[in-house]
Amino acid sequence: MTHLRHAIVRPPSSNFADGLTSVYLGRPDFEMARQQHRAYCQALSSCGLTLTVLEPDESFPDSTFVEDTAVLTSRGAIITRPGAPSRKGEVDEIAEVIQQAYSNVTFICEPGTLDGGDVCEAGNHYFIGLSERTNQKGVLQLSEYLSALGFTSSLIDIRGLSKILHLKSGIASLREKTLVLIEELAGHKEFTKYNHVVVGQAAQYAANCVEINDYVLIASGYEGFRDELQRRGYQTVELDMSEFQKMDGGLSCLSLRF
Numbered sequence: 439m440t441h442l443r444h445a446i447v448r449p450p451s452s453n454f455a456d457g458l459t460s461v462y463l464g465r466p467d468f469e470m471a472r473q474q475h476r477a478y479c480q481a482l483s484s485c486g487l488t489l490t491v492l493e494p495d496e497s498f499p500d501s502t503f504v505e506d507t508a509v510l511t512s513r514g515a516i517i518t519r520p521g522a523p524s525r526k527g528e529v530d531e532i533a534e535v536i537q538q539a540y541s542n543v544t545f546i547c548e549p550g551t552l553d554g555g556d557v558c559e560a561g562n563h564y565f566i567g568l569s570e571r572t573n574q575k576g577v578l579q580l581s582e583y584l585s586a587l588g589f590t591s592s593l594i595d596i597r598g599l600s601k602i603l604h605l606k607s608g609i610a611s612l613r614e615k616t617l618v619l620i621e622e623l624a625g626h627k628e629f630t631k632y633n634h635v636v637v638g639q640a641a642q643y644a645a646n647c648v649e650i651n652d653y654v655l656i657a658s659g660y661e662g663f664r665d666e667l668q669r670r671g672y673q674t675v676e677l678d679m680s681e682f683q684k685m686d687g688g689l690s691c692l693s694l695r696f
């Protein structure tokens with residue numbers, strides 16, 4: 439896995455509960471979300487990352503989910519064009535921040551749409567989800583950019599899958615060619631060459647975990663999954679994600695890492 443050094447985060451804004459959601463878990467508590475975000479930032483720092491912390495932005499209630507605004511690789515960055523109309527403007531400030539860190543920056547252009555949550559890096563290969571947010575043109579543009587950077591990619595159509603918003607709601611890539619997968623994705627032909635850790639339906643939310651240097655951040659409350667990762671030699675860090683889960687967000691969504 440690439441050694442990561444930095445992360446960009448944005449704490450939730452006070453109108454965070456007005457963002458988009460497709461789950462019925464109740465309205466998130468803003469103070470609790472802020473606390474959970476602080477704990478998340480502390481965990482990133484403990485993994486060795488230096489943080490760029492952007493100001494909360496009330497113009498965009500979903501803007502704490504910074505991952506959707508860019509795809510950051512070791513060779514260049516791609517600014518996305520989020521599929522939800524209410525989120526399109528989030529990229530403007532992110533683009534400025536990323537242009538300071540990267541010399542090679544490209545943009546997903548109209549009519550393409552792409553959310554970073556649909557992009558899963560697995561070494562030099564990228565899985566790109568075709569979803570309600572990411573369209574065919576977006577997938578094509580990203581795969582061409584990635585190819586120009588020397589990476590390969592493949593498309594994973596998740597539009598027929600019942601309960602995931604983004605590809606990375608159902609898959610995470612770990613070292614040792616290992617993928618964490620929800621049951622619905624476990625049989626997909628693109629994943630046959632990888633080791634699998636399959637999470638059952640009750641633990642589906644846990645699939646969105648993030649490996650950062652020596653640690654894997656996981657959502658708390660999924661002991662079976664935590665024990666399985668530990669048995670395989672991963673060091674886990676558990677984080678309470680309850681308030682972000684209410685808004686369809688997971689651990690990967692809260693940061694851009696590079």
Ligand code: CIR
Pocket residue numbers: 457458459500503505506522525554555556603604606607685686687688690691
């Ligand atoms: C949205 O619907 O766009 C936000 N409420 C959640 C975005 C989560 N992002 C992600 O999975 N990468």
